[in-house]
Amino acid sequence: MSTTTPPTETVAIGTFEDTKPNFFVGLLKAQAFQILLILIVIVLIFSALAPDAFAQWSNFRLIIQNASILAVLGVGMTYIIITSGIDLSIGSVLVFSGVVSALTMRALGGEGWGVATIGILVSILSGVCWGLLNGFLIAKAKIPPLIVTLGSLGMALGLAQILTGGVDIRDVPTVLTVSIGYGNVFGSLPIISVIALVVVVVGAVVLHFTKFGLYTYAVGSSELAARRVGVKVDRHLISVYTLSGALAGLAGILALSQFSTTAIAGQSQTNLNVIAAVVIGGTSLFGGVGTIFGTVVGLFIPAVLQNGFVITGVQPFWQQVAVGAVLITAVYVDQVRRTAATRGNTQSLWRKFVSGGRRG
Helix, strand or coil: CCCCCCHHHHHHHHHHHHCCCCHHHHHHHCHHHHHHHHHHHHHHHHHHHCCCCCCCHHHHHHHHHHHHHHHHHHHHHHHHHHCCCCCCCHHHHHHHHHHHHHHHHHHHCCCCHHHHHHHHHHHHHHHHHHHHHHHHHHHCCCCCHHHHHHHHHHHHHHHHHHHHCCCCCCCCCHHHHHHHHCCEECCCEEHHHHHHHHHHHHHHHHHHHCHHHHHHHHHHHCHHHHHHCCCCHHHHHHHHHHHHHHHHHHHHHHHHHHHCCCCHHHCCCHHHHHHHHHHHCCCCCCCCCCCHHHHHHHHHHHHHHHHHHHHHCCCCCHHHHHHHHHHHHHHHHHHHHHHHHHCCCCCCHHHHHHHCCCCC
């Protein structure tokens, strides 16, 4: 009588152990984590170069505050790029929303929370309208997102200049500036940063734990496949662009509160900075991949570089060079990953870089 162990038992055990997920390998393969390591290295370098100026809470607080408005915009942009779209209009929509809000509050008297609340709602509603327009033209008229949002970029900025005659409006309610713009909670935490944090957390929960987020990934991965499983793609795209517009409107009132002016000429690079941060954070321009956490990490790289260059006496123009280099590298890494996945190559980039491509 044979005592040989049945082969099925051995196969079952071997299969179980082979497919057991490794958390740390997955973490190392995540582009957002790798970008976080780069951010930490940048912070450590500037802290060593200027410990008395850079490595202080007051300076970190300033960096966080400066990145807050971009973080609000980055949440909406992450959703859009995951659907393999793009939105070049967010900077102009921010300006237009701020202008319409400032004009409304000035017409109502200019002071008090009642007026400020109306101004906040008007700003967000203005952004929603632009987002609806973008989404409708992209989803229903089938015009490429690049063309639609490039057109709305010029339209929103041009209308803002028409409404103001090209002159910034400085009649901002004091209550907005004192509370949202420069107010603090828990001692020294900026209120504007708390608002941005709430938007980031809600955006991350919706993206990663709700059906809306699942549909967003599905549309970006394959629009045709999403339609076949019952996703109303057109309606979802309209919703995503409307969300981005609403957040641009919210960013408009935040900017108005922080700078106490509409700053019409001050947002010319906002859309590109946000897109760069989202892509650097690991969101694929090809769609279907991305995280809110990665976007936040990507936002802080240019913010820290700009702050650190100023403190250490380096020309801030080098920030553009550094961010551009990181952006190109991030897109290249994404392309390599996609090519490897297409070929069925599961070897991570991290392992390739460390081992020189040798298999262990």
